[in-house]
Amino acid sequence: MKYPNGVKKEFKYLKSYANRGMNLEDDLNITNKYYLDNNIAVIYKKPTPITINKVNYKSRKDAVITEAHFKVPSTTDYNGIYKGNYIDFEAKETKNISNFPLNNIHKHQIAHLKKIFEAGGIGFLIVRFSKLNITYLLFIQDLLFFIENNTRASIPKSYFDEKGYTIKNGINPRLDYLEIIEKFGGII
């Protein structure tokens, strides 16, 4: 997390050169910044939810949190607006090559996406099979269909091939998931 400058730079160079190790969250942040800067969409990652237990107020400006705990998130990580449409999604990576374990997503996150769909929003998962370097978008409707019709604890990659959409890797935007929303998201 906190590397000496030289090491960090080196690491960044290697990352951008080979694009290995550039993780899904980085790709999405860069993509969302591109969307924002070009007035395409306003989509942000939410802060990590934590419970703060102790704060040291040396001065009002220099408050230091000295004890806090990670909370289970009650919603998804990303939401925002695209052409007037409410967008909401969760993004996950797996090192598996043939399936995506459902325990990667909390049950209430799926329930949340279902609520979003029912309220007229566009909800989906972005799932990257990092060893295959393939990133899929799977709409909540298709995720729910799978869960309701299967007892499996993981979604086979073949289901993503069948019902999901492959997100192209690019330069700008890096991971143009809105292209799929534009075509298949049922936007108004």
Add this chain to the structure above:
Amino acid sequence: MKYPNGVKKEFKYLKSYANRGMNLEDDLNITNKYYLDNNIAVIYKKPTPITINKVNYKSRKDAVITEAHFKVPSTTDYNGIYKGNYIDFEAKETKNISNFPLNNIHKHQIAHLKKIFEAGGIGFLIVRFSKLNITYLLFIQDLLFFIENNTRASIPKSYFDEKGYTIKNGINPRLDYLEIIEKFGGII
């Protein structure tokens, strides 16, 4: 809202008497939970943005954050969806009785709400004058109009009376701001 007049009045009296110290954030959380439980809207407060510096991993489950700092938020505190419309707002309280100081809101939060408006979303402020027990909703359009036409560092209460909308205090929902969005938000 849906109670016989007498009951409502009685409870309102009790509330205003007993409910001192119930702050705007609590009221909004209770209101948003009501909206969620009744399938009216899906609106959440975002977690407080922090930078995590040190984490103690005794075990994977019992991670304790031992050093973190508050970050300046890049967006507003609340967003979500109502009848397919993207909703985004910031909520603030002031102890002033005649004006709301603009330095209560970060400049980039105003810029964010402007972007939301331009993208077709519904953006606004909720401002409570706590000593007067009045809560206003002011749409971003009217906030921008004020800023562009004034050099004052605060918005007089009279501007809220003129351009804003008073949000009723109730039982369920506690602070029915969506009633105003329904009537005046230009929802589709």
